[in-house]
Amino acid sequence: MRPTTKDLAKAAGVSLATVDRVLNGRAGVRQKTVDAVNEAIEEIGFERNQVAATLARQRAYRFGFALPRAGGDFLDEITARIREFERAGRAEMIETPILHLDDKDPHGIARALARLSPETHDGIAIMAPETPQVRDAIGRVRERGIHTIAFVSNQPEEEGLDFVGIDNRAAGATAGRLMARFLGPARGTIAVLAETIQARSSLERRLGFDAVLNADYPGLRTLPTLETHGDAGRAQQILYNVLAAHGDVVGLYFMGADARIPIEIARDLSALAGRVLIAHERTTATEHALRRGEIDAVVHQDPGHLVRSAIRILRAKCENRSTLASQERIRTEILIAENL
Known part of the structure; x- marks a missing residue:
């Protein structure tokens, strides 16, 4: 039998309510307790039933994509892959709204990001120019409890953001x-x-x-x-x-x-x-x-892989679990006429 949350609570020496808070990344749990639960997860081989966990939330995940308003064919391809995933992701209760940004207006980007709230977004993948206004706005989004990752184009490394894209x-x-x-x-x-x-x-x-x-x-x-x-x-x-x-x-x-x-x-x-x-x-x-x-x-770089990886990473952040690094590594591909 696969270990249950009751088994996990017993192994960690905490209550079921505390296990629930740790698994869902909620506030109010001491780091020592979080560490104890994570150690118990490794010890007993606990694997969360993600379908049941999502249903228990009683609402879909909302992972947004903040993309430049104009970006040519490559951005159109990314948008198409996002729409494709949203159609397929309905069974997994995942929504992927797109927020269009004017990449020539960093103050406008900051205002758009300021309107995001934990009630409307669980996480957001951000493709935006590297400016002080954007950097500070991303920091404030994270302070409000919305998970963020840099998408296609990275932000400053000191921000500690996960990045989805090629090297x-x-x-x-x-x-x-x-x-x-x-x-x-x-x-x-x-x-x-x-x-x-x-x-x-x-x-x-x-x-x-x-x-x-x-x-x-x-x-x-x-x-x-x-x-x-x-x-x-x-x-x-x-x-x-x-x-x-x-x-x-x-x-x-x-x-x-x-x-x-x-x-x-x-x-x-x-x-x-x-x-x-x-x-x-x-x-x-x-x-x-x-x-x-x-x-x-x-x-x-493969637009479909970019989109799927961003969603997997944001979901893992929401569920306080790790992802497979090999699965999320975006490969650099070389195309010539002969291998199209």
Whole structure:
């Protein structure tokens, strides 16, 4: 027979009510008691019946996703996977509402997060730029008892947030290695474009990219990151100016999650011909460009895995249990035309 909560209470030397408070992460329990219950869980091999626990709550879990209002095809794919999970998750009593944020307005993001309450959200996965306003707002969300994780783009490490996404420094290093290998003996300049360097994902990718090229490929020089802010007109002017000012551009690296605009503009400017181009995330635009041979490789992370992992981690936090690290590790995938 599987150990019950009565067995757990007896092994820990506490009441059933105390076991219930510990298992549900409620306040008012001394750390010494929490430790005793957790030790007893390991000792007797207690496994909680999660279906029964969820039914006992008499309401569904609500795990929100705070996402940029505009983010191109990759964000559309994430949204589709969230909606897909919500349809499948009804049997598990899990709801996944989406909160749309203006990622160019950190004060607006802070106000939106301030409106969240434990009555409406058990946890939230947050994809937002790294700014003081956002950092402080996330801290206040956690103080109100709502579990939080950083999603796709991390926040400062000192916040102690769980993060769901690829290792972006490693992803940037991967892009750097691919760029150099595709270029072979060629020497010259590499242009780097991002939507915004305020996104920690872009910052870490740039650090990884530079680390590889600076260490192993002295014949390649990278220009400072150019920010498009998702504006097609700005991206066109930036790319035109780079090509006009640097006649030795041999490669283009698009760090952002949505490469559609820079790919289209580079195509119009004939910047794709004869140059190596590396982008991030499998979208309709990058897949089409790969098939046509216009870009060389895409560094990708699976949107479905991102969404499922975020929900599993938030649920585990609510139920005061751990997750399998191997299950939640988001893999960095390399896509070329031949393995689409």
